[in-house]
Amino acid sequence: MLLRRTKPVATAPDDTRLNSLTGMRIFAAVWVMLLHFRQVSEDRTWEIPLIDRFVLSGQYAVDLFFVLSGFILSHVYFTQFASGLTRPTFRSFISYRFARLYPVHIVTFAIMVVLFFGQSILTGTSTAQDSGRYSVGVFFSTLTMTHAWWGSGTTQTPNVPAWSISAEWFAYLLFPLLCLAIVRLRGFAPLVFTLAGVGLALLWHATDDNALVRVMAGFLVGMATYRFARHAERLATLPWLGTVVLALVVVWATVGGARLEIGILLFAALILVLSSERDWLCRIFALRWMVYLGEVSYAVYMVHWVVRVIVRAAAEKAGVLDTAPGGLIVGTYIVVTFGAAILLYHFVERPWRRRLRRLLAPRPKVAETDGEIRP
Numbered sequence: 001m002l003l004r005r006t007k008p009v010a011t012a013p014d015d016t017r018l019n020s021l022t023g024m025r026i027f028a029a030v031w032v033m034l035l036h037f038r039q040v041s042e043d044r045t046w047e048i049p050l051i052d053r054f055v056l057s058g059q060y061a062v063d064l065f066f067v068l069s070g071f072i073l074s075h076v077y078f079t080q081f082a083s084g085l086t087r088p089t090f091r092s093f094i095s096y097r098f099a100r101l102y103p104v105h106i107v108t109f110a111i112m113v114v115l116f117f118g119q120s121i122l123t124g125t126s127t128a129q130d131s132g133r134y135s136v137g138v139f140f141s142t143l144t145m146t147h148a149w150w151g152s153g154t155t156q157t158p159n160v161p162a163w164s165i166s167a168e169w170f171a172y173l174l175f176p177l178l179c180l181a182i183v184r185l186r187g188f189a190p191l192v193f194t195l196a197g198v199g200l201a202l203l204w205h206a207t208d209d210n211a212l213v214r215v216m217a218g219f220l221v222g223m224a225t226y227r228f229a230r231h232a233e234r235l236a237t238l239p240w241l242g243t244v245v246l247a248l249v250v251v252w253a254t255v256g257g258a259r260l261e262i263g264i265l266l267f268a269a270l271i272l273v274l275s276s277e278r279d280w281l282c283r284i285f286a287l288r289w290m291v292y293l294g295e296v297s298y299a300v301y302m303v304h305w306v307v308r309v310i311v312r313a314a315a316e317k318a319g320v321l322d323t324a325p326g327g328l329i330v331g332t333y334i335v336v337t338f339g340a341a342i343l344l345y346h347f348v349e350r351p352w353r354r355r356l357r358r359l360l361a362p363r364p365k366v367a368e369t370d371g372e373i374r375p
Contacts, residue, residue, distance in 0.1 A: 070222020
């Protein structure tokens with residue numbers, strides 16, 4: 001069985017979690033992280049042995065997150081919104097999504113602001129290439145998670161990777177309406193949403209890196225994938241299919257000239273097959289330590305740029321940034337990132353997620369769980 005049918009409630013109970021897809025998240029987070037870390041300094045890059053060509057396509061890892069978000073939110077919340085949109089259900093849903101994103105987002109933003117102004121005051125220089133990312137307008141849009149809604153949006157915030165959080169916030173706001181659209185479209189919904197997502201991906205290549213076009217391309221395909229999954233029981237008889245699809249993803253990302261429309265379809269296929277408990281790759285991603293890393297993956301993604309700024313500044317001050325082996329610098333980036341992400345997960349993300357949920361969407365005590373795999 002690909003997906004267990006559960007009672008979709010706003011509290012998102014524990015049995016809706018698909019561990020293999022949780023574990024897969026660390027794959028995407030590390031892919032983005034390595035892309036940014038291969039640039040050891042402003043003037044030097046380090047080609048990561050064996051996988052460098054794959055790493056160069058790391059920008060598309062965020063699209064894997066977008067497809068996954070559409071799939072998992074549909075799995076958890078679709079039936080709830082398909083029966084109608086009410087103020088209490090929408091408030092509960094959006095409060096949970098806000099509590100999921102905001103604590104880590106605001107902490108990493110605050111750290112970048114302190115670093116920028118602290119170094120500016122102490123040395124007269126800054127750690128940022130573009131001081132425009134620290135304007136009053138950018139601060140306001142970052143605090144409201146709307147910074148990716150204007151222009152390209154991919155760099156207009158101090159913590160650069162946070163552009164995708166703003167884009168996802170936009171998709172979350174539209175999600176209940178998209179559920180109602182699926183109900184109206186009935187059996188045509190998977191095809192219509194897939195074609196719409198592919199069309200938006202084609203449009204994204206023709207635009208100036210519009211973040212909202214990009215997120216909706218992946219998100220719509222993810223929602224369509226969930227609808228396909230309900231009729232894809234036969235995939236469970238092919239335990240090697242996940243490995244094949246992952247190999248196709250690697251080939252697509254490595255050969256050069258990767259296209260978003262192909263990528264989101266491959267990501268959808270990978271998510272589809274990994275939702276089968278019989279798949280070999282599913283079993284690997286569902287290992288306990290992989291699931292834990294998947295839970296930490298959001299913190300990894302959000303803090304890795306902060307770590308790059310701090311470690312690079314420290315190495316430059318020590319006079320070793322341009323002389324130390326590139327692999328050593330990158331290794332330091334990685335180790336510090338995972339250490340910082342684990343601390344951020346346990347002391348910021350988890351406790352403040354619970355507090356915000358209790359504050360924004362009070363309800364009878366239930367199991368404290370996301371009920372999803374943290375899209």
